Amino acid sequence: MESTVKSNLKTEEYFINMGPQHPATHGVLRLILTIDGEIIKNVEPDLGYIHRSIEKMCERDSYQQIVHLTDRMDYLSSHINNEAVCLVVEKALEIEVSDRVKVIRTIIAELTRLASHQLWWGVLGMDIGALTTYFYAFRDREMINDIFEETCGARLTMNYNLPGGLMFDIHPNFVKRTKEFIAHFKTKIPEYDKLLSGNVIFQKRTKGIGILSQEDAISFGATGPVARGSGVSSDIRKIHTYSAYDKVNFNEALSTEGDCFARYSVRIQEMWESLSIIEQLIDNIPEGDIQTPTKAVIKLPKGEYYQRVETARGELGVYVNSTGTKNPYRVKFRSPGLSNLSVINSLAKGSKIGDLVAIMSTIDIVVPDIDR
């Protein structure tokens, strides 16, 4: 975008801070902007405001304890984070969990993804001036939180998974309430579309803004809806399938434009796919044990283990290096947030500050996931 400032006027580049307490940065993220008038020349994120060194804490904890720490990374995908650690421990111990566990994990993971995308949708609207979306999204998200509360006892940091299975069985109301939610939400996504997707102001603020090319998306390690909005097939549920995803039919939501609106439409499409996955599984939850017995003190055999899962934001990788003791020697979380954030400078260069808000919102930043 060309600067509208006439060339004979003397202008000067200067720095401003966006954040760490700015409402549009979704948490304590500080962006150092170099701007010329309102045109962004450079964006430099300043990270670490809520760095807790979860990786170091893992080195002193047992494998059961690590599961609980992962809730606090991407708190909107807490169940999926828990699942990743459980899967890596199960892989190392060569435990096969029952089909019941796999199906329940998958259903809850998809509900988590839906809840996360609902919150993202509400906040995106609010960020660019459509306050109503926030209330619509939270009304619908409440139903999922209630389902979680009944089954897991928690609404956000669920801790429902354990290495070897689940903490306890699903609540007797779980199937009924999930079906009620699906029926309800199927009528609401078209409403979301009416309210926001088709809105002229919204389209003008997102179409053609913050374009990420396919090559850059791969090179920056972008995953999840950010990559898929640029036409990069990156769904771990399909590529390196786990839990019960091999038993269901679903499409990978893809879009090729790479702009903010493409990332938006990918997430809307993903909500439909998640509903479809839950529908395929909810009537046929197999019988079986919810917990394969493990030793009270879990010791992984010596070696390196890696597990990849698809959270609501993209690919979460868990690397565990074990020396055979009860604590891991080294744990690394490859969070989707940090890699997705790294595209921000190339997307925002040359656009206006207002566009940066739309870009950040469609990257869907969760700061604890970046900082860990």
Added chain:
Amino acid sequence: MTNKEIQNIVSTWSDKLEFSEEESEFLNVIVPQEEVHSICSQLKAHADLKFDYLFCVTGMDWGKELGVIYHLESTTFRHNIVVKVKTEDRENPSWDSVSDIWYTAEYHEMEVYDFFGIKFNNHPNLKRLFLPPEWQGFPLRKDYVDEENMIIK
């Protein structure tokens, strides 16, 4: 492509590479420090390999050695390789940055520098990513001690 075929291609590039599949689900290759950049650029450029997606960069302290583990995948062929770089120099560990090959390495190498103190030559902006600039020491090293903030069981 199978691990064996990948190994056959990569092993012709240098005779200092060590391959291993033990205790890991991936094909691991240990690359000497001075060859990191050339091996990595060939891994990405080779028409039958095309490792274009660096999905994880892990700093490591093996006790005696410091190092970095690069997990690579090809988005075309979906095969994987793990590149490991090790050094016994704990005072001044350094080798070339791969951030010009995969852009994602820029942030991840900053993270490794922050926690392990490994310096990457030719990195565009090497500084601490999470910790404040005045922080002393590298906390994820095994010999790091902080009596005030660390709870040792």
